[in-house]
Amino acid sequence: MQLIIGNHNYSSWSLRAWLMLRHFDLAFDTTRIALFTPGSAEQIKAYNPAGKVPVLLDNGTTVWDSLSICEHISQMHLQNKGWPSDPSLRAHARSSCAEMHSSFMALRHAMPMNCRRHVDNFTVSADVQQDIERIHTLWREALTQSGSEQFLYGDFSIADAFYAPVVFRLTGYGVKLPTQLQAYCDRMLALPACQEWLSLAQQESEVIEAEEV
Ligand SMILES: N[C@@H](CCC(=O)N[C@@H](CS)C(=O)NCC(=O)O)C(=O)O
Known part of the structure; x- marks a missing residue:
C-alpha cells in the first residue's frame, strides 16, 4: 500500500x-x-x-x-476489526466517526492541529466549549458503554484514529479535561504510533498560516 x-x-x-x-x-x-x-x-x-x-x-x-x-x-x-464487534457499540463508533467527519467546526477553526505548538493560556470561546463538551459526552458514552479502560470502544478502533487529532489538539492547547478523559488522552499519547507521528512532526520545518488544514 x-x-x-x-x-x-x-x-x-x-x-x-x-x-x-x-x-x-x-x-x-x-x-x-x-x-x-x-x-x-x-x-x-x-x-x-x-x-x-x-x-x-x-x-x-x-x-x-x-x-x-x-x-x-x-x-x-x-x-x-477496525470496528467493535458488538452491533450497538459498532453503531455508536460509526456515528461518532461520522460526527467527527462532519461537525465540530468551531473547534477545528479555533484549534487547528499543530503538533509542534503548545499553548499555555488558550481562551476557549463559548462555541468551542460547546464542541468540547459534545466530544466529552461522546467519549464518556463510549468508554462507559464498552466498559473500556483502554481505548474508546475497548480495542483500538477507527474511532480512536478519528479522535487522535482531537487528543493532540486538547493536550496541545492545554484544555483541562475531566480525569477519565485525560486518562484516555494519556493512553493515546503513549501509543508508539502516536509518538512516532509527533516525532515526525517535530522534524518538519514548514510553517502554514492557514487556520484549518
Ligand atoms: N474529508 C476529507 C478532508 C481532507 C482534507 O481536508 N485534507 C486536507 C489536509 S488535512 C488537504 O488536503 N488540504 C489541501 C488543500 O485543501 O489544498 C478527509 O476526511 O480525508
Whole structure:
C-alpha cells in the first residue's frame, strides 16, 4: 500500500489514515506532500482529483477521504476489526466517526492541529466549549458503554484514529479535561504510533498560516 499524506504537523485527516496503518503494523509506504507549497496542489491532484490528502493506493485501487480509507483498511486488511464487534457499540463508533467527519467546526477553526505548538493560556470561546463538551459526552458514552479502560470502544478502533487529532489538539492547547478523559488522552499519547507521528512532526520545518488544514 502507498499512503499519500500532508504535513505531519498539520494534516489531521492524514494522521487518521496513517494511524490505522501504523498502529496495526500493516506494510505501507508513505508519500508526504508538503501542503500549500508551489506545485503541491497539482501533485495531490495526480493521486486524487478532489485535491485532498490522505489518499490510499492499494493494489491498483485508489481510496480517498479518511473515513473510507479507514473502512477499506479494516475490511481488506483487518478482518473488520477496525470496528467493535458488538452491533450497538459498532453503531455508536460509526456515528461518532461520522460526527467527527462532519461537525465540530468551531473547534477545528479555533484549534487547528499543530503538533509542534503548545499553548499555555488558550481562551476557549463559548462555541468551542460547546464542541468540547459534545466530544466529552461522546467519549464518556463510549468508554462507559464498552466498559473500556483502554481505548474508546475497548480495542483500538477507527474511532480512536478519528479522535487522535482531537487528543493532540486538547493536550496541545492545554484544555483541562475531566480525569477519565485525560486518562484516555494519556493512553493515546503513549501509543508508539502516536509518538512516532509527533516525532515526525517535530522534524518538519514548514510553517502554514492557514487556520484549518
Ligand atoms: N474529508 C476529507 C478532508 C481532507 C482534507 O481536508 N485534507 C486536507 C489536509 S488535512 C488537504 O488536503 N488540504 C489541501 C488543500 O485543501 O489544498 C478527509 O476526511 O480525508
